[in-house]
Amino acid sequence: MLGSIVLVGVLSLGISPGNDQGIKESPKNQFQQAIFESGGELVEEALRACEKHFGTAIFLPPQLPSVAFTHQYGRCYDMEGGLDEHLEVHYWNRYKPEHDYKIELYPLENKQQLKHLSFEESELADHTTAKFYKGPINTFQLLVFEKGNWQYLLTAANRASSKISQQELTEIAESLTQAMNSKDPVYAMWGTLAVTETKRKYNMDVVDYLYMGRTTISNEMAEEKFKLWLKKGAREFGVYVTVAFHPTTHQFISIRYEEF
Template sequence: MLGSLILTGILSLGITPAIDQGTMESSEFPFQQAVFESGAQLAEEAIRACEMRFGREIQLPPQQPAVAFTHRYGRCHDTHGGLDEHLEIQYRNEFKPENDYRIEVYPLENRQKLEHLSFQAFELTEQTTAKFYKGPLNTLQLLVFEKADWQYLLTTANRASTEIGRRELSEIAQSLIHAVNRKEPAYAKWGTLAVTETKRKYNMDVVDYLYMGRTKISSVLAEEKFKLWLKKEDLEFGVYVTVAYHPVTNQILSMRYEEM
């Protein structure tokens, strides 16, 4: 399994012998044409397609690696309910194979386990833990973390000349976390939990979401209430979900479901 992932990384990261720029410019099939013929699309189109597929906004890291890229493109891998549904955005330099960087974004319910890889866990921010994997030379480097209701995989080449490493990937991940924290309301994490657990409990899609408010019951107990609308084929109904937690430690205490 590890060998196949490394091979996939070698191919998808474009780790190939260096190509002379003059040769590439005079090629009968330019790099960009080959990319789009492989099924890729403009990054913005891929993002919109996946946002429509998952029914919510996908936010990408505002910071990018400080190296030159010649192309940016994407794919929305839509397998109609499969666990591999995700967004992929790739940055490449057709003349410098080591300048290669990829972002993959999975809904948390489709999170990739990657248990066959030897990760190093570390604290990315005070409330976020990340995992980093560095494969053998000429394969890949991978940083994995979660934010809001998404799992992010940041991948780059592992070559002797690569200028992107763990520190650079960590800074990119932190830029996303800070951007989301500035944007999302305080109840967002509990809303994400309510949606994820309700989908798992009922095995149905959540097609609508409404925040009902917060109730502070005591110094050690608070509740956030949400109204979710579920649908699967011809069946649909609403559920009130109440998340109880400790307001100081943010430790979840219980979840209650009340069908309408």
């Protein structure tokens, strides 16, 4: 009986009796491995790499398309890769190819001209000019706009079954401008808390401060993220500070720190 149980357990793991090669990788794990072997990184790691490479903060739109993704990954391209320097963040559903969305950021001095595409121009809510291109079926659709020192390219698949529309890409772009232009007093309140608690925790001066945006976790929790630079004497370093709170009652939930 024990032998039968062991055999069933081994087969359920995808191992043949007598095979000592270990657990076989599932197709899903093989797919993920291929992504990272080709240079993909976790989005946060790619973002930090590009911030370090370009020497400036980078903001991503807080809103995503309202479709399901199975994978998200990023890559910070530098000249060693043979491509123009830029950040790329890719969201993809390996079971539904039409759920394919990508963000690319290029510094304005190296922005993509894209003269071979026929764009239609429009204005975002803050009067920023946006250009939209929609290719033939089974190609792609693209929204291009500039914010701060960056050119943003939002690309989505254009298939007959695609659910990501021009309107949604526009809303995503506007979510970025709203976050960057936010005068929300709640954000200011949590920023003050982040600075105060960080100074208390590290017993150092906060010499630089950057608001990085809000993330809604659920109906009962949202997070504000800040990037602080600390200094005391010859020692200095950066800290990401994330404050969690209830978005309706504004009740404080937690604060966490991540040094970089």
